Amino acid sequence: MKLTAAGLSDVGRKRGSNEDYFLMDTSANLYIVADGMGGHLAGEIASKVAVEIIKKTVNGWITRNSPEDELFDFPDSTLSKRGNYILSGIKLANRVIYEMSREYAEYKGMGTTIVVLAIMPSTVVAANVGDSRIYLIRGNMIEPLSKEHSMVTEQLEMGLISKEEAQTSPLRHILTRNLGSSDTVDADVFEVEPMNNDRFLLCTDGLTDHVSDDEILGIIKNGDDPEHLCQQLVSEANKRGGNDNITVSLIFVDRLDRERQGILKRFWHFFKK
Amino acid sequence: MARVILVFNKKVIKEYPFDKENMTIGRNEGNDIVVDNLAVSGLHARIDKTQDTYILTDLQSTNGTFVNDKRITSHRLHHKDKIIIGKHLLFFALTKEEEVKAKDKELDKTMILDTVKHKDLLAKQAEKRGMEVPTQKEKIGVISFIDGSSQGEIQLTKKLTKIGKAETSEIRLGGLLMPSTAATISRRPNGYAITTTGGKTVRVNNEAIQESRYLKDFDTIEIGSYKFQFYTQESEDEK
8 A cells, every 4th residue: 555645834924923723643654734722822732742741652653553442532332443442542632632621721721623535445434523524536426534623513413504504604603612621521433434536635724714625626536746736726726815824734645555365365375385 | 891782662770790710681570681671581691701702602691693694603703793692682792902913813723612511501402492302312324244154244333343353353254264353344424435455356236346435325335155144233332
C-alpha cells in the first residue's frame, strides 16, 4: 500500500492566531486534525495536546498490541481493535484537557474538536468529535465519514429547522460535543474498506464554512498532487473571506495489494510448493 | 455585564443583571426573571451564557417566545434584541465593551454548549409542535439468507462486517472458490454500503458491483451460491 499525503494549516484572513493543529504520522498511517477553542493561548494548547496524546497513546497500544480491555474506558464492541485504540485515545485526550482546564485558571473553558483517520490495507478508521470533518472521495462521489456534533445539526435531524435555515443559522458554530468541556465524551467512529485511488480529506470548519462539498470534490478531482490541492483548498476558503483558521489534510491511497485469496492465487501457491 | 430589562406597557418594571451562567424566565416563583401573566408559561424560556455569547431557548412554552417579532426555538441574542413573552417585553442589553467583544465573536467563533440538557429540550420542542418525538433508537441493518442455507438472519452490529471464508469473518461463507474476504458491509454516516474486495463477483439486485454501493431495504445480494436480502430494523439499544 502506498499513501501520498499532504497537510496545510492557515490562519485565514480575520483571526490573529491559528488555533488549529494537524499531524501526519506516516509510520503508523495516522492523520489527525484539531480545531481548538478558548481564550488567549488555551485554544492552541488544547488542539496540540489532543493531537499529541492521541498519537502517543495509539502508537503505544499498537506497538504493544494491547488487548482492548486494557485501554482507557470501555471498548466498543462494534469496532475493530484499531477502532477501539483510536476511540480510547480520544477519550483519554478529552479527560486530560478537561482536567487541565479545571486545574489552571488560564486554561478555563478550553476545548477542541478532533478528527482522526487511520489507514490500514484492510480497514480505514475515521473518528470525530465536534464540527471538523472527514470526507471520502471515491470515483466521482464525495461522502462524509464523520458526524457533526452541533446544535444546528441536531435541530436539523429532528426536523425543527430546514436545511436552508441550517446553513444560515447563527447557531451553527455552537457545538454539542468537544474535547475538554465534560469529563467524558463519545466520539463517532466509522470503519470502511479502502480501495485503490481513494482520497481522504480531513478539514476544519474554516474550509467547509466557505466551500461546499461539491466544490471540494471539484477541486480534489482536478489534480494529482495532494500538496498543491491543499493549497488550492486553503486559497479558495481565503478568497471567500477566510473567516476562521483553515486546516486541510489530504491522503491518497494507491497500490493497495490487498490479500486476494482468489482461487487462481491459491492454485498458484499450491503449484509453487 | 449584560442586562435584561423587563418592560410592560412601555414601563420598565425591573432590571436584571446577568450575573450567572444561565437565567430562566417564567411565571413560577423559582425563575430568575418572574413574569406574572397568564400568557406566560410556568417555565417559559432560558438564556444560557457561553463565553461571551448569550443563547435564548424557548422551553416548550404554550404561547411561544419571540425575538424582534419572529418566533424562535433558539436564538443567539444581540445587543438591543427585543424578546417578547406574552404581553411583556424583555430588552437585552450589553455594555459597550461587551458589544465590541461580541462583534468580534460574530466572526463565526466556535463555542460549546452543554449538552445533555439541550437534547432533552430539543425533544420537548419537537413534542410541543405535535411532531413525533424523535426516537433515540438507531436503525440497524440485518441480512437474511434466502438461499436455503442454515444461516438465517444476522444483525450487522459491527461498523465493518467482513463476509468470506476467513475464520475472522463476521459472516462466514464456505466453498472452494470463496475468498477469505469476499465483501464487506460498512455502516457509514449515510447508511450501509457494501464493498467488493475483488476476489469474487458480488451482485446486488442481479447487477455485478464495482467497488462499493449503498444498500437499500430489501436489496438482494449474491456472492457465489449464497443469496441474502438486506433490510433495516429499529435497534433495541438506545443510541
